[in-house]
Amino acid sequence: MTPIARSASNEDRPVVAAPAQAKRALPPLYDKIIGLPRRTKWALVLALDLSLVAVALVLAVVLRFDTADAADAIRAHTGVLVATCGLAAAVLHGLGIPQIRLHHTEARALASLALGATLLATIAAAAAQMLQAPAPLSLPLIFGTAFFTLAVGARLAILGTLFSIRRLSAGQTPVILYGAGTEGVQIAYALRSSGSLCPVAFVDDNRAFEGLRIAGLKVHGARMLPRLAARFGVKTVILALSSASDERRNWIAAEIRALGCEVQTLPSFAELIERGSVEQALRPVRPDDLLCRDKVDLDVxxxxxxxxxxxxxxxxxxxxxxxxxxxxxxxxxxxxxxxxxxxxxxxxxxxxxxxxxxxxxxxxxxxxxxxxxxxxxxxxxxxxxxxxxxxxxxxxxxxxxxxxxxxxxxxxxxxxxxxxxxxxxxxxxxxxxxxxxxxxxxxxxxxxxxxxxxxxxxxxxxxxxxxxxxxxxxxxxxxxxxxxxxxxxxxxxxxxxxxxxxxxxxxxxxxxxxxxxxxxxxxxxxxxxxxxxxxxxxxxxxxxxxxxxxxxxxxxxxxxxxxxxxxxxxxxxxxxxxxxxxxxxxxxxxxxxxxxxxxxxxxxxxxxxxxxxxxxxxxxxxxxxxxxxxxxxxxxxxxxxxxxxxxxxxx
Known part of the structure; x- marks a missing residue:
C-alpha cells in the first residue's frame, strides 16, 4: 500500500475558507438553459445533429475529392445531401439520440451515436447510387466517421462549456476522489451533475491507473495527494473504496485526516436513491467504519x-x-x-x-x-x-x-x-x-x-x-x-x-x-x-x-x-x-x-x-x-x- 506523502508542516498548506453551506444561485444563462422545456431541448439537439449531418457530408466530399474540384463535387452531391438530411431526422429520432442527456454521454450513448452514423452512411451510399452521383465507396465511410466525431465533439464541448459557466459562477467546492475504479467513475459523473461539489482529480494506490485520464480527470498516485490538495485548495477527499476491507479504508482515512482534510465515503446506491442527491448522500465516515474489523456476514x-x-x-x-x-x-x-x-x-x-x-x-x-x-x-x-x-x-x-x-x-x-x-x-x-x-x-x-x-x-x-x-x-x-x-x-x-x-x-x-x-x-x-x-x-x-x-x-x-x-x-x-x-x-x-x-x-x-x-x-x-x-x-x-x-x- 503506497503511503501518502505528507507536507513538512501545516504552514505549507494554504488556508482555504470553509465552503458556504447554502448553495449559491446558479448563473442566469445556465439556469435558463437547464430550465428549458424538455421538448425544446430535444428540438435543439436534433437541429444541431441535422446541421452536423450536412457539415459531415460536405467535409467528406471535400476530403475525398481534390480541392480544385470540391465546389463541383458538392453541387453534384446536392441531391444526396438533401435525401440524407431528410431521412436523418427520422433515423436520429427513431434511435432516441436527441433524448440522450448531455450529462449521460457514456458507453450506451456512444453506441447509439455510432449506430446512427452507420445508418446515415448507408443511406448516403444508397442515395448516391439511386441518384447516380459520382460517389466512390470511401465517401460514405468518411461521412459516417466525420458525423460520429462531430456529434461526440459537439456534445462534449457543450457540456464542458456549461460546467465551466457553473463552476466559475456558482462557487463549487473542489474535491478529490480516492479510488479510480468503477465506483470512482460513477461518483465523478454524479458529482458533475451536482450543484456544489466539483471533482478535480483522482488518486489511487494502484500503479496501473497512474497517469491515465478517466472520466476527464487525471489519475495520480496516492503519494501526490498532499500536493494536489494544496494546488486545488481541497479540504474534502471522497473515498470510492466500498469494496475494500475496513482495515484498508481505516488506514487510508487516517492518512487523509492527517493532512487536515475531511474524509467522506461513497454511499450505497440505496442511500443515493433515498437521499435524492449526491451531496446529501455523501456522509462523514461513521464511527463503526473505524472499529478495525470487517463487519461479520451473518446472512445465513x-x-x-x-x-x-x-x-x-x-x-x-x-x-x-x-x-x-x-x-x-x-x-x-x-x-x-x-x-x-x-x-x-x-x-x-x-x-x-x-x-x-x-x-x-x-x-x-x-x-x-x-x-x-x-x-x-x-x-x-x-x-x-x-x-x-x-x-x-x-x-x-x-x-x-x-x-x-x-x-x-x-x-x-x-x-x-x-x-x-x-x-x-x-x-x-x-x-x-x-x-x-x-x-x-x-x-x-x-x-x-x-x-x-x-x-x-x-x-x-x-x-x-x-x-x-x-x-x-x-x-x-x-x-x-x-x-x-x-x-x-x-x-x-x-x-x-x-x-x-x-x-x-x-x-x-x-x-x-x-x-x-x-x-x-x-x-x-x-x-x-x-x-x-x-x-x-x-x-x-x-x-x-x-x-x-x-x-x-x-x-x-x-x-x-x-x-x-x-x-x-x-x-x-x-x-x-x-x-x-x-x-x-x-x-x-x-x-x-x-x-x-x-x-x-x-x-x-x-x-x-x-x-x-x-x-x-x-x-x-x-x-x-x-x-x-x-x-x-x-x-x-x-x-x-x-x-x-x-x-x-x-x-
Missing amino acids: PAVTRTYAGRTVMVTGAGGSIGSELCRQLVDCRPARIVLFEHSEFALYEIDAELRTMLVDGTGIEVRARLGSVTNESRVRQVIESEGVDFILHAAAYKHVPMVEDNELEGACNNVIGTRIVARAAVDAGVERFMLVSTDKAVRPTNVMGASKRLAEMVVQDLQRRNPRTTLAMVRFGNVLGSSGSVLPLFQKQIARGGPITVTHPEVTRYFMTIPEAARLVLLGGAFAAGGDVFVLDMGEPVRIMELARRMIELSGAKVQSDTDPDGIAIRVTGLRPGEKLYEELVIGDALTATPHEKILRAEEEHLSEIETQAMLRAVQAAIDAGDAIRLRTCIERYVSGYHIPATADAM
Missing part, C-alpha cells in the same frame, strides 16, 4: 427457514435490540410478530414502523401488546392467546451505573422477569426461547452484569428440566448506536465542544453493530440445541481512549494537546462503581464451533436445580423486603467473580 439461509410461517414474540420490542430484531424478522417472513413492551411510546414507534414496512401485503401480522415481563399473568395471557412458537427475550435494564444505583429494580426485571417469561414459555409449549445476555455477565463486578448471569442460570436450569422447549442465550459486546452506549455520548460531547469523558486510559471493550447483534440472536435461535451460550467473534477489543481520539478526528476537529490547545480535550474521570477495565466473552475455555465460523458455542458451569431455586427465593425475598445489601449478598454467593463493594457495605 437457516435463519429464514427457522422463523418462516411461525409466531415470534419479542420482549423489549421497542428497545435498540428488540426493534432491530423485529425489522430483521420481517425478512424471515413469520406468520405473526408479537411486540411485547412496557413503554407505550416505544411500542407505538416500532408498531408504526413495522406496519409501514408491511404495506406491500406480505401477510405478516403485527400484534402490539403492552406489558411488563415482571407481570406474570399478563405474560402468560399474551403467550397463550397469540399461540407463540418462538420468544426472543430482549427486555432488560442494561445500563451499568443506573442498575448499580437501582439494584432491586434491576434484579427484579432482569432475573425475576427472565424466570417469568422462560417458565411461561415452557408451560405453554413454546418451541424456542432465546435470552439476550451480555459479556458483562462473565465474572461481573456490577449488579447489572451479575443479574444477567443469574438470568442465564435460570435459563440453563429450566432447560435441564424441560427438554421439550429449547432454551438458549447469546452474549453481546457493546452494541454501537444502542441507547446509552458510549458512541452517542461521545457525539454529544463533541457537538458541545468537549471535553470527552473516558473513565480510564486503559479501558477496553468489544464492539458490535446493532444489525450484527440482532442477527446473532436470530442465528442462535436457529442453531440452538438447548442450554447453549452463543458468542460472536468480534476480533480484538478496542481501547475507549483510542475510540475517543478517532471520533474527534472523524468530526474534523483535533485532540487538545500542548501544540493545539484549542482542540477537544479528553478527560479521564475514573472508573465508575462496578466498571471493569476489560470484558470477557466466556467464563471458561470450552468453546465449540457452530455452522457459522464467526459464531461460537460456550460450555459453562451452572447451578444445580436446588441451588437455582434457593437463589431465586433469596432474590425475591430481598426484593420484597427492599433490602439492597441482602440482594448483593445473594449475588456474591451465587455469581463467580462478584464481590460487594465497600461503598455498598457503608450504605
Whole structure:
C-alpha cells in the first residue's frame, strides 16, 4: 500500500475558507438553459445533429475529392445531401439520440451515436447510387466517421462549456476522489451533475491507473495527494473504496485526516436513491467504519427457514435490540410478530414502523401488546392467546451505573422477569426461547452484569428440566448506536465542544453493530440445541481512549494537546462503581464451533436445580423486603467473580 506523502508542516498548506453551506444561485444563462422545456431541448439537439449531418457530408466530399474540384463535387452531391438530411431526422429520432442527456454521454450513448452514423452512411451510399452521383465507396465511410466525431465533439464541448459557466459562477467546492475504479467513475459523473461539489482529480494506490485520464480527470498516485490538495485548495477527499476491507479504508482515512482534510465515503446506491442527491448522500465516515474489523456476514439461509410461517414474540420490542430484531424478522417472513413492551411510546414507534414496512401485503401480522415481563399473568395471557412458537427475550435494564444505583429494580426485571417469561414459555409449549445476555455477565463486578448471569442460570436450569422447549442465550459486546452506549455520548460531547469523558486510559471493550447483534440472536435461535451460550467473534477489543481520539478526528476537529490547545480535550474521570477495565466473552475455555465460523458455542458451569431455586427465593425475598445489601449478598454467593463493594457495605 503506497503511503501518502505528507507536507513538512501545516504552514505549507494554504488556508482555504470553509465552503458556504447554502448553495449559491446558479448563473442566469445556465439556469435558463437547464430550465428549458424538455421538448425544446430535444428540438435543439436534433437541429444541431441535422446541421452536423450536412457539415459531415460536405467535409467528406471535400476530403475525398481534390480541392480544385470540391465546389463541383458538392453541387453534384446536392441531391444526396438533401435525401440524407431528410431521412436523418427520422433515423436520429427513431434511435432516441436527441433524448440522450448531455450529462449521460457514456458507453450506451456512444453506441447509439455510432449506430446512427452507420445508418446515415448507408443511406448516403444508397442515395448516391439511386441518384447516380459520382460517389466512390470511401465517401460514405468518411461521412459516417466525420458525423460520429462531430456529434461526440459537439456534445462534449457543450457540456464542458456549461460546467465551466457553473463552476466559475456558482462557487463549487473542489474535491478529490480516492479510488479510480468503477465506483470512482460513477461518483465523478454524479458529482458533475451536482450543484456544489466539483471533482478535480483522482488518486489511487494502484500503479496501473497512474497517469491515465478517466472520466476527464487525471489519475495520480496516492503519494501526490498532499500536493494536489494544496494546488486545488481541497479540504474534502471522497473515498470510492466500498469494496475494500475496513482495515484498508481505516488506514487510508487516517492518512487523509492527517493532512487536515475531511474524509467522506461513497454511499450505497440505496442511500443515493433515498437521499435524492449526491451531496446529501455523501456522509462523514461513521464511527463503526473505524472499529478495525470487517463487519461479520451473518446472512445465513437457516435463519429464514427457522422463523418462516411461525409466531415470534419479542420482549423489549421497542428497545435498540428488540426493534432491530423485529425489522430483521420481517425478512424471515413469520406468520405473526408479537411486540411485547412496557413503554407505550416505544411500542407505538416500532408498531408504526413495522406496519409501514408491511404495506406491500406480505401477510405478516403485527400484534402490539403492552406489558411488563415482571407481570406474570399478563405474560402468560399474551403467550397463550397469540399461540407463540418462538420468544426472543430482549427486555432488560442494561445500563451499568443506573442498575448499580437501582439494584432491586434491576434484579427484579432482569432475573425475576427472565424466570417469568422462560417458565411461561415452557408451560405453554413454546418451541424456542432465546435470552439476550451480555459479556458483562462473565465474572461481573456490577449488579447489572451479575443479574444477567443469574438470568442465564435460570435459563440453563429450566432447560435441564424441560427438554421439550429449547432454551438458549447469546452474549453481546457493546452494541454501537444502542441507547446509552458510549458512541452517542461521545457525539454529544463533541457537538458541545468537549471535553470527552473516558473513565480510564486503559479501558477496553468489544464492539458490535446493532444489525450484527440482532442477527446473532436470530442465528442462535436457529442453531440452538438447548442450554447453549452463543458468542460472536468480534476480533480484538478496542481501547475507549483510542475510540475517543478517532471520533474527534472523524468530526474534523483535533485532540487538545500542548501544540493545539484549542482542540477537544479528553478527560479521564475514573472508573465508575462496578466498571471493569476489560470484558470477557466466556467464563471458561470450552468453546465449540457452530455452522457459522464467526459464531461460537460456550460450555459453562451452572447451578444445580436446588441451588437455582434457593437463589431465586433469596432474590425475591430481598426484593420484597427492599433490602439492597441482602440482594448483593445473594449475588456474591451465587455469581463467580462478584464481590460487594465497600461503598455498598457503608450504605
